[in-house]
Amino acid sequence: MTPDGRVTHIEPDVFVRYLERTRWFGGKGRPFEVAAVRRIGEVPHDGEDAGPRVVIELVEVAYSDRTGGTEVYQVPMSFYTEPESRLDHAFIGWWDEPGYGWVHAYDALHDRDAMDGWLRAFDLAAQEPGGNLSDDDSGLRFHRLPGHDLDRTAHSTLFSGEQSNSSVAFGEDCLMKVFRKITPGVNPDISVHQVLTNAGSDHIAALYGWLDWVDWEADAEAEERGGTTMQLAMLQQFLRTASDGWDLALTSARDLFAEADLHAHEAGGDFAAESARLGEALREVHDDLAEHFPVDHRGPEALTELADAMGARLDAALEVVPELAAHAEPLRAAYDRLRGLGGLDVQQIHGDLHLGQTLRTSLGWKIVDFEGEPAKPLAERLLPDSVWRDVAGMLRSFDYVPRVVERQLAEDQPEGANQRAYRADEWANRNRNHFLTAYADGELTEEQHALLDAYVADKAVYETVYETRNRPTWVAIPLEAVARIGAA
Numbered sequence: 001m002t003p004d005g006r007v008t009h010i011e012p013d014v015f016v017r018y019l020e021r022t023r024w025f026g027g028k029g030r031p032f033e034v035a036a037v038r039r040i041g042e043v044p045h046d047g048e049d050a051g052p053r054v055v056i057e058l059v060e061v062a063y064s065d066r067t068g069g070t071e072v073y074q075v076p077m078s079f080y081t082e083p084e085s086r087l088d089h090a091f092i093g094w095w096d097e098p099g100y101g102w103v104h105a106y107d108a109l110h111d112r113d114a115m116d117g118w119l120r121a122f123d124l125a126a127q128e129p130g131g132n133l134s135d136d137d138s139g140l141r142f143h144r145l146p147g148h149d150l151d152r153t154a155h156s157t158l159f160s161g162e163q164s165n166s167s168v169a170f171g172e173d174c175l176m177k178v179f180r181k182i183t184p185g186v187n188p189d190i191s192v193h194q195v196l197t198n199a200g201s202d203h204i205a206a207l208y209g210w211l212d213w214v215d216w217e218a219d220a221e222a223e224e225r226g227g228t229t230m231q232l233a234m235l236q237q238f239l240r241t242a243s244d245g246w247d248l249a250l251t252s253a254r255d256l257f258a259e260a261d262l263h264a265h266e267a268g269g270d271f272a273a274e275s276a277r278l279g280e281a282l283r284e285v286h287d288d289l290a291e292h293f294p295v296d297h298r299g300p301e302a303l304t305e306l307a308d309a310m311g312a313r314l315d316a317a318l319e320v321v322p323e324l325a326a327h328a329e330p331l332r333a334a335y336d337r338l339r340g341l342g343g344l345d346v347q348q349i350h351g352d353l354h355l356g357q358t359l360r361t362s363l364g365w366k367i368v369d370f371e372g373e374p375a376k377p378l379a380e381r382l383l384p385d386s387v388w389r390d391v392a393g394m395l396r397s398f399d400y401v402p403r404v405v406e407r408q409l410a411e412d413q414p415e416g417a418n419q420r421a422y423r424a425d426e427w428a429n430r431n432r433n434h435f436l437t438a439y440a441d442g443e444l445t446e447e448q449h450a451l452l453d454a455y456v457a458d459k460a461v462y463e464t465v466y467e468t469r470n471r472p473t474w475v476a477i478p479l480e481a482v483a484r485i486g487a488a
Contacts, residue, residue, distance in 0.1 A: 004217055007037040007057065014093035015059050015075065018107075024164055024180040027061055027071065035062040035070065040213050040230075041138030043076075043117040044124070051113040052078040053100070056140070056213075056232070058182060072182045074232060078114035079103040087111055109166050109178060115156035119170055122209050122235055123150045131209070140232075144209040145197060148237075150174060164374050174208055175238040179231065183378040184215070187231040192348060192370040195292045196285070203281045203367055205237040205359075239366060245358030248274065249398070253405040253427050257420065274365075275398070275431040278358060279438030281365040282394070286349065286387045293348035296384060300343060307338040310458045321464045321475070327482045334457045334485060337450045344451075346384040353390040354397035388448070391439060392455035395432050396463065396481070402427040403477045457485050 002008065012034035019025040019034075036059075043054040057075045077092060083104050090110035097103045108114040121142045125133035131144035154171030166178045179187060193207035211234075214227035248271070255269030314331055318324050324331075350357065351372030359366040372381030402424035409420060436444070436452075444452065463478035 005039045007039050009098060010037060010093070010095050012037065014095070015057075018075070018092045019059070019061070019073065022180075023161075024166060025073065026164065026181060027063060030067075031064045032061050033064070034059055036060040040215075041135070041140040043114075043140065044121050044133075044135050044138065045117065046120070051116050052080055052111070054078050054108050054114045054117050058230075073180055074178065074182050076108040076114075076178070077105045078108040078111045079105055084111075109158050109168055112156050115168055115170075118168075118176060118211075118233075119150060119152060119154065119156070121211075123152055125209060126150070139213055141212050141214070142209065143212070144235075145194070145207055148174075148206070148208050150208070169238050169240075172238060172240050174235055175205070176233055176235045178233045181374075182230055182232065184228045184230055185378050186229065186382070187234075187371065187378075188348075188351070188381055189369065189371040190231055190234050192289070193234065193236065196288055199288050199292055201285060201288050202363070203285050203365060205239050205366055205368060207234065207236050209235040211235075239359050239361055242359035242361045242366065244356065245278070245360060245365070246355040246397070246401070248360055249355050249401040249431070250405060253402040253424075256402075256427050257405055257409060257423055263426065270430075271427075272430050272434040274360065275435040276438035278365050278394070279435040279440075281367065282353075282390065283439050283441065285367055286347070286390070289348045294384070295345060295347045298344045298346060300339075300341065302344045302346075303338045303341050306344065307335040307454070310335045310338075310454060310461075313458065314461050317461045317465045321468050321479075323475075323479055324461065324464060324482065327485070330485060331457050331461065331482065334453050338454050341447050341450060344386060346386055349385050349387055349390045350393075351381060351385065351389070353393040355394070355401065356397070386451060386455070388451045388455045389459075391436070392452060392459050394435060395452075395456055396459045396478075398431045398435065399428045399481055400477055401431075403480070404474075407474075453485070457482070460485065 015034045015037060016032075020028065038058045038060070039055055040058055041056050043056070045051075045053060055077055057077060059073045059075050061071045061073065063069055063071075075092070078087075079097060079100065081101065081103060084106065087106040087110055090107040092105040092107060094102060094104045106114075121133060121135075121140075122144060125131055125142040125144040126146070126149075131146060133142040133144075135141075151171055151173040154173045157169045159167040159169065165180050168176045168178070170176065177189070179189075190207070190210045193204060194210075196204045197207040210231060212229050212231045214229055216227045252269040252271035252274075259266075311332060314324070314328065314335075318328065350367065350370055352369070352374070353367070357367060357369050359368060406420045406424045410417060440448070460478045460481045464475055464482065467475035467478060
């Protein structure tokens with residue numbers, strides 16, 4: 001390795017082959033090569049009986065397609081001198097490790113013995129002044145917030161099915177989210193959780209700690225400004241018995257479709273009360289964020305810029321989804337109504353809110369994943385925005401739920417399409433209304449309606465592009481919503 005941690009003894013193709021197998025690598029389907037590998041540290045180790053050696057590599061990927069660009073991914077690895085058959089599914093490669101000999105390397109998040117090192121380090125951090133454990137050899141920094149004692153006997157379990165990050169539960173005590181795609185700077189998932197945890201919010205999973213690393217060589221000015229922080233992981237409360245909000249809503253919609261003669265408010269699985277509670281929870285979270293993050297009131301020019309940006313996104317979407325052209329005029333009219341408003345308040349928000357970002361516990365609703373929209377650069381995700389963007393995201397999610405159920409039923413029961421469409425409208429309208437009334441604590445003003453309508457239209461346009469590119473059979477869902485906007 002070079003003095004700055006650049007890895008030269010591992011063939012780049014080792015990481016190419018591994019990235020292509022993972023769920024969390026965002027470049028699948030694009031031509032790429034591994035441009036550089038940098039070893040940024042080693043999880044503190046307490047000796048021979050403390051598990052395998054665990055290192056963290058940052059793998060820089062360079063794309064050679066028309067879009068081009070680079071991305072950096074985090075790959076923690078555990079080393080063994082002999083093969084570990086229990087970890088065959090997580091095998092990365094084997095090579096001659098300087099000062100260590102031939103090793104078999106595995107993705108450490110699949111390895112319980114390796115994960116115990118993370119838990120031990122977070123536990124030690126709580127005993128240090130300020131809750132900070134800085135390892136001089138590795139350069140890694142483990143941070144802990146006061147108020148929770150970790151269960152050091154807990155075993156780790158890696159969650160399956162995640163798309164962009166990796167989460168590991170430690171027994172029933174806590175959950176560690178490891179950020180796979182790494183961007184320099186403060187991750188809002190950590191900063192927002194830290195503020196809301198310190199504020200005592202009842203509507204999040206409490207933050208227990210986080211792991212970061214300071215890059216002193218990120219650019220020419222890095223050392224002068226005290227280095228560039230890379231946030232690698234966060235440790236938080238594990239809501240083991242919580243139910244996913246999206247799944248609960250789907251069950252409610254299925255219950256309604258199964259009742260031939262009942263309306264939504266009569267069905268046993270009516271979700272309206274939960275929608276109202278979720279609206280109240282979001283309002284309280286937004287209030288806490290407004291209290292602890294800056295709120296900026298911007299004049300009419302900000303609304304003009306917002307309308308222009310929404311119009312530009314529509315122009316781009318029209319190239320991908322030609323069917324939008326029939327609805328372009330009323331969509332632009334919704335955006336143009338923003339130009340006559342007096343101003344806009346912006347603050348810290350969730351940024352990517354939908355039912356899949358909520359959990360229902362015995363104590364109420366929890367909102368999770370404050371990273372913002374993953375496809376956006378970090379600098380954009382850190383920008384303040386209107387609370388109505390979050391509200392619009394949730395309203396669109398309520399619209400998706402019954403439409404998904406409607407299409408699932410249509411596969412087995414082609415007849416009855418009109419009745420199912422009626423039921424879908426009924427479920428969506430009822431839950432949107434209950435959520436919105438609870439969030440606003442009453443009726444919306446004319447100005448709030450204009451803001452919300454524009455954000456809903458903007459979100460639906462985004463969805464048409466997403467579905468066209470990823471789930472073409474679902475594109476009718478947002479297109480139908482766009483048509484309703486036009487009819488209104």
